Amino acid sequence: HHRRHHRRSSRDRTRSPHRRHDEGHRRHKRHRSRSPAPRPVALPYNAKKLHKHQFNEYRPLFQSYLDIQKQIILDDLDEREAKGRWKSFVGKWNKGELARSWYDPSMLKTAQETVQSYRQVSPERRPRASPEYGNRNDAGLQSDEDDDDFGPALPTDIASRHAGHGPSMPKMDDIAMRNELLEEDRARDRTNYVEDMRYERKLERKTQKDRLEELVPRADPGSRERQLEKKRETTSTLRDFRDAKEGGDVEVGEADLMGDDGI
DSSP: OHHHHHHHHHHHHHHHHHHHHHHHHHHHHHHHHTSOOOOOOOOGGGOOOOOGGGHHHHHHHHHHHIIIIIOOOGGGSOHHHHHHHHHHHHHHHHTTOSOGGGGOHHHHHHHHHHHHHHHHHOTTSOOOOOOOOOSOOOOOOOTTOTTTTOOSOOOHHHHGGGTTSSSOOOOHHHHHHHHHHHHHHHHHHHHHHHHHHHHHHHHHHHHHHHHHHHHSOOOOTTSHHHHHHHHHHHHHHHHHHHHHHHTSOOOOOHHHHHOTTOO
16 A cells, blocks of 8 residues: 555656646636737827728828828839838828828828819829739838828917927928919910910911912902902901900901902
């Protein structure tokens, strides 16, 4: 009986280190399971987290972000780089790493209006389609990330509370002024094009008229044929005057309207 008790005690002592290890491992697992989950990041202005498939919805804001923060035009990027920068933008947005003003709902509205004005004055530039997101694990671009904590100027009431923090930021007024100047340039180009076209048509009609006069001699003054010719010439002159007046004030002499040998 004493020997059996001794063997059982020896087996217990042999197994005890493993048993203590298992119990400690279980306690460690229970401790890990009780650790609290990371708290969600509270984004400025109660903004919601972005998903990579919201590209079309947030494209105007993303386009303004690249223009202001990176001096990059979205339409100039190939699909792979555009996708990488969008993925990086989404990651920074969801972590609250962007400048506070980017989360302001009014920024999205302003960006949409800005992009719309670009499309109206520059219809030849077509926006790039949404990047195709497959299963490829493309890493976001890591360059020039140090300026992401700066953004466009906040609205006046908010900017007054943040005065003195960081360098001066681009203002939406400056962007609006730039867009206004761009629209004026486009309008001036269109006006010059229309005026050039009218001038070309006027020269063409005059050339045709001169050629006809060379081919067909004028009728005798006072004859019915000459009266019909004068009527056609007057109609043509009035048409030229109307077209020219649409492009600006033009003076037409009586001789141009009635001819050199009036009836």
